[in-house]
Amino acid sequence: MIVKEMKRMALCLFLLLFAGSVWSAAKEDRTEQRVDSVLRLMTLSEKIGQMNQVSSKEDPTGQLTECSNEEELIRSGQVGSMLNVVGVERTRHLQEIAVNDTRLHIPLIFALDVVHGYKTISPVPLAESCSWDMDLIEKSARVAAEEATASGIQWTFAPMVDIARDPRWGRVMEGSGEDPYLGSAIAKARVRGFQGTDLSAYNTMAACAKHFVGYGAAEGGRDYNTVDISKQRLRELYLPPFSAAADAGVATFMNSFNEVMGVPATGSTYLVRDILKGEWNFPGVVVSDWGSVAELIPHGVAEDKCDAAQLAVTAGCDMDMEGYCYVSSLEKLVLEGVVSESLIDDAVRRILRLKFDLGLFDDPYRYCDAEREKAEILSAEHRKVVREMACKSIVLLENREGILPLDNRCKNIGIVGPLADNPDDMLGSWCARGDGKDAIGILQGIKQAVGKGVRIRYAKGCEIEGDDRSGFSEAVQVAENSDVVIVCVGENRFMSGEAASRTRLTLPGVQRELLKAIKETGKPIVLLLSNGRPLVLDWEKENIGTIVECWQLGSEAGNAIADVLFGKYNPSGKLTMSFPYNEGQIPVYYNAKSTGRPYVPNVRYVTRYLDCPNVSLYSFGYGLSYTRFEYGELKLDKDTMFPGEKLRIDVSVANVGNYDGEETVQLYIRDVCSKITRPEKELKGFKKVFLKKGERTDISFELSLADLEYVLADGSRESDPGLFEVFVGGNPDDVKKAEFILVQGDK
Ligand code: BGC
Numbered sequence: 001m002i003v004k005e006m007k008r009m010a011l012c013l014f015l016l017l018f019a020g021s022v023w024s025a026a027k028e029d030r031t032e033q034r035v036d037s038v039l040r041l042m043t044l045s046e047k048i049g050q051m052n053q054v055s056s057k058e059d060p061t062g063q064l065t066e067c068s069n070e071e072e073l074i075r076s077g078q079v080g081s082m083l084n085v086v087g088v089e090r091t092r093h094l095q096e097i098a099v100n101d102t103r104l105h106i107p108l109i110f111a112l113d114v115v116h117g118y119k120t121i122s123p124v125p126l127a128e129s130c131s132w133d134m135d136l137i138e139k140s141a142r143v144a145a146e147e148a149t150a151s152g153i154q155w156t157f158a159p160m161v162d163i164a165r166d167p168r169w170g171r172v173m174e175g176s177g178e179d180p181y182l183g184s185a186i187a188k189a190r191v192r193g194f195q196g197t198d199l200s201a202y203n204t205m206a207a208c209a210k211h212f213v214g215y216g217a218a219e220g221g222r223d224y225n226t227v228d229i230s231k232q233r234l235r236e237l238y239l240p241p242f243s244a245a246a247d248a249g250v251a252t253f254m255n256s257f258n259e260v261m262g263v264p265a266t267g268s269t270y271l272v273r274d275i276l277k278g279e280w281n282f283p284g285v286v287v288s289d290w291g292s293v294a295e296l297i298p299h300g301v302a303e304d305k306c307d308a309a310q311l312a313v314t315a316g317c318d319m320d321m322e323g324y325c326y327v328s329s330l331e332k333l334v335l336e337g338v339v340s341e342s343l344i345d346d347a348v349r350r351i352l353r354l355k356f357d358l359g360l361f362d363d364p365y366r367y368c369d370a371e372r373e374k375a376e377i378l379s380a381e382h383r384k385v386v387r388e389m390a391c392k393s394i395v396l397l398e399n400r401e402g403i404l405p406l407d408n409r410c411k412n413i414g415i416v417g418p419l420a421d422n423p424d425d426m427l428g429s430w431c432a433r434g435d436g437k438d439a440i441g442i443l444q445g446i447k448q449a450v451g452k453g454v455r456i457r458y459a460k461g462c463e464i465e466g467d468d469r470s471g472f473s474e475a476v477q478v479a480e481n482s483d484v485v486i487v488c489v490g491e492n493r494f495m496s497g498e499a500a501s502r503t504r505l506t507l508p509g510v511q512r513e514l515l516k517a518i519k520e521t522g523k524p525i526v527l528l529l530s531n532g533r534p535l536v537l538d539w540e541k542e543n544i545g546t547i548v549e550c551w552q553l554g555s556e557a558g559n560a561i562a563d564v565l566f567g568k569y570n571p572s573g574k575l576t577m578s579f580p581y582n583e584g585q586i587p588v589y590y591n592a593k594s595t596g597r598p599y600v601p602n603v604r605y606v607t608r609y610l611d612c613p614n615v616s617l618y619s620f621g622y623g624l625s626y627t628r629f630e631y632g633e634l635k636l637d638k639d640t641m642f643p644g645e646k647l648r649i650d651v652s653v654a655n656v657g658n659y660d661g662e663e664t665v666q667l668y669i670r671d672v673c674s675k676i677t678r679p680e681k682e683l684k685g686f687k688k689v690f691l692k693k694g695e696r697t698d699i700s701f702e703l704s705l706a707d708l709e710y711v712l713a714d715g716s717r718e719s720d721p722g723l724f725e726v727f728v729g730g731n732p733d734d735v736k737k738a739e740f741i742l743v744q745g746d747k
Contacts, residue, residue, distance in 0.1 A: 034361070035352045039345060041104060047348045048330045050080035050106065051313075053287060053321045058086045061113060061498075062290035066324055070094070074108065075101045078327050080351055081155070081287075081319065083111040086433070091152030092368040099364050107364035109355060114156035114194075114205070115174060115430035116140070118147035120382040120555050121439065123393040124428035124496075124532055125160065125190075127551030129176035130573035130623070131392035132664045132686055134189040140389045141193025143382045146203045148432070150372035154358050155206040157254060159190035161241035162211055165587035167577065168221025170500030173429060173532035173552070175216065177576030178589045178620055180237055181683045184244035191248040199251060200359035202366050209245035211256030211289055213271060214238050218258060221586065222501045227258040231713035232676070234260065243280060251354055252285040255317055257292050264299045266292040267308070272316035279715060285350045286318045293323040305329050310339055318347035378438055383556055390553040390560030395573035396624040397537075400545035403524050405567025405626055405659075406484060411454055414482030415443055416461045416475040416518060417489045418511070419530045425464075425490075428532055428552030429497025438555055442488050442528065445558020449566055457481060464492045465509040472517050479521040486526045486565070487515055493552060496532025505536040505583055512539060519543060528561065534579040534618075541617060549575070567626065572662040572688075574623035574731065578616035585612055590620040590732050591679035621666055621683075621731040627657030627693060629730055634738040636726070641740055642747040643719070647703045651728045651736065655691035662690045667701045668727040668735065671708065674720040678710060681732050701728070708742055 039047075054070055055061070061084055073079050074097045085091050091110050098108045116122040122140040131137065141159075148156060160174040163183055176186040187209065196204035214234060218225040229238065242253070253276060255266040265271055266288050276282045293312040294305060302308035306329040312320070313330065320326040333339040359366055376382070396404070406413075419425060421443040424436030440448075447456055461475035462468060479485040489511040494500060506512060518525060527540060527547045540547060548571070553560055563569040580588045592614075597606045599614050608614055632652035641647045653665060667685035671678040685701045703726070709719040721744040729735030 031353060031356045034356055035349055038104065038106065038352055039348060042348070044334060044341065044344070045331055046077050046104060047344050048326055049078040050348050050351050051319050051330070051344070052079055052324070052327045053081040053083060053111070053319050054079050055083050055322045056085040058090070059084050062322065065291065065294070065322065071097055074098050077102050079108060081109040081111060083321070085110055085152065088152045088368045088370050088373050092365060095364050095368065107355060107360040109155050109358065109360065110153050110367070111155035111157060112148065112153045112432060113158065113430050114144045114148045114153060114432050115158045115160065116428065117144045117386065117434060117554060118151065118153070118432045119377045119434060119438065120147060120379075120386055121427050121431050121434035122386045122389050123551055123553045124173045125175060126173045126177060126532065126577065127393035127553060128389060129182065129186055129576040130395050130551070131389065132182070132574055133392055133688060134185055136389055136392060137186055138189040138193040139385050141190045142196070143385050145194045145196070145205050147377045147382065149203050149205050149367050150369050150376050151433070152368045153205060154360070154367045155208065155252070156194055157208045157210060158194065159187055159207060159245065160210050161187040161245055162216035163237050163241065164216035164577065165589045166216070166218070166221040167505060167534040167580065168501050168503055168583070168586060169216065169218055170223060170496040170502070170533065171215070171498060172534075172577060173496040176241070178578065179576065179591065179683050180240040182576060182686070183241040187241040187245040188248040191245050191250045195249065195251065199357045200362075202369070206251035206354060206358060207245075208252040208254050208287065209242050209250045210254035212242055212253050212265060212276065212286075213256060214260045214265065215256040215258050223499050224257050227260055229260060231261075235711040235713060235715060239275070246276075246280050246282050250284065251357070252287060253282065255286065255288050255292055257289050257295065259299065264292070264296055264301060266317055267296050267301060267311035267315045269315045275715070277316050283350070283353075285354050286316055288312060288317050288319065288321045288323060290321050291323045293317065293320045293325040306333065309333060313339055313343055313347065318350050386554050387556035387560050387563075390556050391563050391569040393551055393553060393573055394560065394564050394571050395549040395575055396571040397547040397549050397618055398541065398545055399624055399626070401524065403484065403526060403546045404548075404565065406565050408451070410483050412482045413446065413450070413454060413456050414478040414485040414523070415446060415456060415458045415488065416478055416485060417487045417514065418460055418462060418464045419490050419528070420458060420460070420486070420488035423558070425493045425530065426552055426557035427554060428493050429500070431493070434555065440556055440558035442558045442561050445560070445562040446486070446565065448559070449562035461514045462510050464490070464511065467510055469510055469513065472514060475514060476517055476521060479518045479523050482523060484524045484526060485518055485521070486528060487518055488528045488530065489515065490530035491532055493532070503583060505533070505580070507535065515540070515544070526565065534577050536580060536582055538581050538617060549573075567659070570626045570659050570661040572623070572625055572664065574621050574664050575618055576620060578620045579618040581612050581617045585609070585616070588616045590616070591682055593677050594680050619731060619733055622733070623731070625657070625659070625661045625663065627655050627659040627661040629663045629691070630654045630656045631729055631736050634726065634728055634736045636738050636740055639740050640743050642743055642745070643705045644746070647740060649701045649703070649726060649728065649738070650698055652696055652698050653689060653691065654696035655693050658693055660690070660692045662688055663730055664688050665699050666729060666732065668732055669703070669708065670725040670727075671710070671720065672723040672725060674710065674722070675718065676710065676712070681727060
């Protein structure tokens with residue numbers, strides 16, 4: 001009976017999936033027909049107009065080069081898309097011009113950098129990545145999509161999936177840190193969140209995997225700087241999150257500003273035509289970065305805009321963002337026979353297809369909903385999601401004295417530091433239409449959380465930058481009158497993000513001095529850091545026993561921080577980017593290779609510094625909890641594995657501390673001997689598990705051949721038979737270890 005029922009259910013499922021795939025194939029065919037029917041009507045100049053993206057002058061996100069009248073440009077059919085338009089009314093007005101006043105009535109696509117929220121702001125992406133929580137990251141992107149689409153936007157320039165190992169680079173705050181495996185999982189989650197399952201739905205938007213590719217490898221961490229990476233490193237480190245985004249169906253890609261192997265990415269046929277559109281068969285739109293087509297001139301590979309347009313369109317860049325090279329030159333290039341019209345057709349087909357997929361031809365105003373804008377933006381439900389996201393993004397770096405969570409014996413709390421009463425800087429860079437007025441600062445969050453019997457004293461102490469120490473004495477006085485002092489320091493929101501590279505990563509200004517002054521009072525200190533990149537915290541680690549990395553947590557920062565301080569939420573975040581001892585160590589990352597002379601203590605001719613360890617101060621994967629987790633020994637279901645088999649790894653994890661809590665169990669491997677060198681540890685899996693105090697559970701992982709393979713410079717994948725090590729633990733430096741052999745051939 002049960003078997004019969006199961007068979008019936010399997011048949012139903014099959015029919016459902018089959019019907020679904022037939023339906024979606026038919027939908028695709030219909031879209032292709034509609035695209036062709038529009039394309040056939042278009043003049044060459046109208047086609048090229050679709051390939052032009054123009055920024056509104058209202059709130060530009062880069063240097064404007066042309067002072068053209070945007071309404072005139074739209075009317076003359078020279079705009080396919082706009083970015084940075086503010087609000088429903090203006091968007092509707094511009095859309096009306098495109099739809100009513102142009103010959104073919106083709107709607108515009110409106111784009112914006114909705115990177116971590118639209119109005120309700122989530123933690124910066126680097127912070128979110130520390131949650132290792134794919135469902136929540138997806139939800140957070142969903143909130144952003146719901147708000148932005150109500151406000152007229154249907155295309156976000158996110159997720160940024162650049163792997164970054166250099167914290168001097170300000171844009172690390174936009175990404176997911178240093179690991180390609182985790183970065184790939186997060187890329188997928190964000191694409192799912194923004195795009196949902198149906199791009200034409202009124203509350204989903206097209207995502208954009210950026211910046212393709214290698215932008216994170218800028219020499220010296222200086223933004224826009226030269227990049228030199230081998231094909232090998234490109235394949236194994238920088239490309240995986242992009243191919244993951246493509247696999248997840250991301251609708252668009254953005255070129256990067258940098259060069260790769262001597263060719264700027266926007267003009268690189270190897271990257272865009274060969275890998276992205278060739279090998280990966282990517283069907284969507286590739287948009288340049290802001291002015292990056294025109295930047296082929298200062299890069300020194302194009303003589304003028306005409307040359308730049310030819311290089312970029314040949315390489316596969318479909319849309320020119322705020323560069324005006326395509327509109328000024330492509331028509332001439334086609335008429336002279338230098339550029340084939342088929343290249344233009346291919347680009348325009350992709351752009352039209354996106355407009356059809358977004359439903360813009362059916363209803364160009366479907367994303368302009370003033371009612372929805374009012375009802376959904378900053379809704380209680382959205383705030384709840386970003387508060388949870390903020391709690392889970394916090395990383396507890398130190399709790400040596402067990403000060404946290406603060407208990408109700410604390411009747412006098414001192415709060416000092418320039419980031420304490422500072423909701424603006426909680427938002428972080430790229431905060432779209434976020435407003436500090438809608439954000440909860442740390443002081444406010446703590447005040448709201450404590451009961452009546454608790455006295456809060458506050459003093460700013462100093463600014464984030466500058467050398468004014470005149471506020472120190474007031475801050476010291478506050479400390480002296482308190483049972484515990486919460487010191488809130490870090491970076492302002494313009495110190496990270498685009499064009500915000502720094503060479504000194506210690507706390508800016510006199511903030512460390514303020515901290516030293518507070519320490520001299522002898523009062524217990526809780527150090528709260530709000531920053532957009534890993535900082536140099538050598539002195540802090542040595543001298544302050546309680547350190548919480550709060551990053552820039554968005555609209556609900558203060559509430560989330562209070563949740564963690566008072567134990568309503570037990571912190572569970574794990575770093576996704578290593579913190580260096582000092583700037584001279586950069587780049588320092590967990591998945592390093594052993595070299596031919598691995599480090600051995602007290603040996604001279606090995607890889608090492610004379611004045612600093614090789615490893616980071618706080619590693620990728622590290623983060624504490626108020627409770628303690630204990631791992632059992634690893635159990636492998638076999639000690640030799642054949643290529644077609646799966647290897648199962650079991651481990652028991654117990655919560656042996658005094659609080660309920662969540663642990664991120666991490667799985668790493670090492671290929672001990674292979675044809676090309678491999679990292680000493682590579683992340684290959686992770687699972688989050690919530691355990692009540694005293695509870696124990698069994699976690700299992702599976703490894704298949706694909707997990708043991710590495711990619712070669714030509715994109716092919718290989719694995720080597722022989723010894724593998726496998727490690728499981730709560731961070732890569734505290735793991736249980738086992739071994740197995742991969743054998744060649746069939747069993
Ligand atoms: C940034 C992109 C961004 C674009 C549009 C550029 O300067 O590099 O990440 O999407 O501006 O704002």
